[in-house]
Amino acid sequence: MIQHPLRILIVAAEMVPFAKTGGLADVIGALPKALRAAGHDVCVVMPRYGWIAPERFDLQTILPALAVPIEEGYDQAMVQATVVADVPVWFVAHDTYFNRDGMSMYDDDDRRFVFFCRAALELTRALDWQPDVIHCHDWHTAIIPNWLRTVLRDDTWFMHTASLLTIHNLAFQGVFGHRVLEIAGVPQVDFEITEGSARNDTVTLLGRGIYYADIINTVSPSYAREILSPDAGHGLDALLRSRRDRLYGVLNGIDGDVYNPAHDHNIAASYSLYQLEGKATCKAALQTMLGLQVDAKIPLLSVISRLTNLKGFDLIDEIIESFLRIHGVQLVVMGTGQQRYHDRLTELQARFPGQVAFRLTFDEELAHHIYAGADMFVMPSRVEPCGISQMIAMRYGTVPIVHATGGLRDTVRDYQPITNDGTGFVFAEPQATALRQTIERALTLYTDAPVWLQLMLRGMASDFTWPAAAVHYIDLYQRAMAAHATDYERNA
Numbered sequence: 001m002i003q004h005p006l007r008i009l010i011v012a013a014e015m016v017p018f019a020k021t022g023g024l025a026d027v028i029g030a031l032p033k034a035l036r037a038a039g040h041d042v043c044v045v046m047p048r049y050g051w052i053a054p055e056r057f058d059l060q061t062i063l064p065a066l067a068v069p070i071e072e073g074y075d076q077a078m079v080q081a082t083v084v085a086d087v088p089v090w091f092v093a094h095d096t097y098f099n100r101d102g103m104s105m106y107d108d109d110d111r112r113f114v115f116f117c118r119a120a121l122e123l124t125r126a127l128d129w130q131p132d133v134i135h136c137h138d139w140h141t142a143i144i145p146n147w148l149r150t151v152l153r154d155d156t157w158f159m160h161t162a163s164l165l166t167i168h169n170l171a172f173q174g175v176f177g178h179r180v181l182e183i184a185g186v187p188q189v190d191f192e193i194t195e196g197s198a199r200n201d202t203v204t205l206l207g208r209g210i211y212y213a214d215i216i217n218t219v220s221p222s223y224a225r226e227i228l229s230p231d232a233g234h235g236l237d238a239l240l241r242s243r244r245d246r247l248y249g250v251l252n253g254i255d256g257d258v259y260n261p262a263h264d265h266n267i268a269a270s271y272s273l274y275q276l277e278g279k280a281t282c283k284a285a286l287q288t289m290l291g292l293q294v295d296a297k298i299p300l301l302s303v304i305s306r307l308t309n310l311k312g313f314d315l316i317d318e319i320i321e322s323f324l325r326i327h328g329v330q331l332v333v334m335g336t337g338q339q340r341y342h343d344r345l346t347e348l349q350a351r352f353p354g355q356v357a358f359r360l361t362f363d364e365e366l367a368h369h370i371y372a373g374a375d376m377f378v379m380p381s382r383v384e385p386c387g388i389s390q391m392i393a394m395r396y397g398t399v400p401i402v403h404a405t406g407g408l409r410d411t412v413r414d415y416q417p418i419t420n421d422g423t424g425f426v427f428a429e430p431q432a433t434a435l436r437q438t439i440e441r442a443l444t445l446y447t448d449a450p451v452w453l454q455l456m457l458r459g460m461a462s463d464f465t466w467p468a469a470a471v472h473y474i475d476l477y478q479r480a481m482a483a484h485a486t487d488y489e490r491n492a
Helices: 023-037 109-126 143-149 179-184 205-212 221-226 237-242 277-289 313-327 339-351 364-373 389-395 406-411 432-446 449-461 466-490
Strands: 007-011 041-047 060-070 073-084 087-093 133-137 162-167 215-218 247-249 300-304 330-334 356-359 376-379 399-403 425-427
Touching: 007 023, 007 109, 023 041, 023 087, 023 133, 023 466, 041 109, 060 109, 073 109, 087 109, 109 143, 109 179, 133 143, 133 466, 143 162, 143 179, 143 205, 162 205, 162 466, 205 237, 215 221, 215 466, 221 247, 221 406, 277 300, 277 364, 300 313, 300 364, 313 330, 313 339, 313 432, 330 364, 339 356, 364 389, 376 389, 376 432, 389 399, 389 406, 389 449, 399 406, 399 432, 399 449, 425 432, 432 449
Parallel strands: 007 041, 007 133, 041 087, 133 162, 162 215, 215 247, 300 330, 300 376, 330 356, 376 399, 399 425
Antiparallel strands: 060 073, 073 087
């Protein structure tokens, strides 16, 4: 395997603190920093959306007019740059394509993101920064592996550049008409998905990325296995099975500097694995803040989530009232989603004063208070490619209750009373009865304070930080480079 420092270009549609629609932005905000700390030369490229103000983020124009091949001609991009945690971030600016209120879901997304991807490649040439590997994320950037293996295969600048494609959620595939191939300048008939749900009159950009990437990974080992089946493969399972020798699963991490109860200025009191007293202070502060009865002995359950059936909120809705009535638990929910759940939680908050607190929002500071102050974190997602909320909860000593899917299965070990092992509670089937029984198990153990303390401490001791995850990505980069070199020699 290659051991020298690598030049890694990370290309993505979003990155905190500049733009975020989901967990992808958090990954792009944290992984490059960990790779940089490991000694690699890392740069990030993303679009400069209209709300990314140059003066706020100290953006400097480094390429006023970059020529970008698109379709049968050229367009121009401006490239601006800043530095975040010692990582250079390059922005592709184009008023027509990116100076809009949203990031995607426009009629011309095919052209917008093909242009962005080609600009990301061309700016490396213009800046004389030749990448060893390009790390692409989701459908927005999946055309890049296609180019590297076809139209740019013999380009002296890119012929030795490998590609890694990370699938954050297979359900979002970038499906367009065949016109997108004309825009991208790639052959019309070099690749078709002939099995599954994809129709022959469409082009699936994520599918093309899977077909051409040197290495593919998902954001958890279990999700990498799950998407090989028709139930979770979203029409791409046959393609994924054909490439399973190149498919890996790597868990996302969490930022250990941001999520650390020993140094978190957003919470009421600091605490750690070795000094837990502040946890009780955080619980009392959360109860006070949200108008709940202040009582250390009342089990406090929490949810931070989109309020949708995909996230399993229908399971919570079906059983939670009985827990409020019979067990006297407290419930804190923060999130937005389907209107019927907004209405239901508002009703429960009114009917169970001092027991239920609902916040129809997402507030980062309040999230920290919830992670630190709650006793249990309920996350019954039907599908969860990775999930980081359960990791954060464990780091704060809040015990997770999760459905055995994707990254939840990989990160939470079910409590075993005989061996006194585990870091949380896991149920196998996404059914209300299974969730009810699992919460009852947790509430029973909660009354045994010494054993509950050991459960908390095992969760807090788990290492889900990005430096641990970065080691696995570095291995995948090296595998991608080796695979690319082998394939290139075979096809020479």
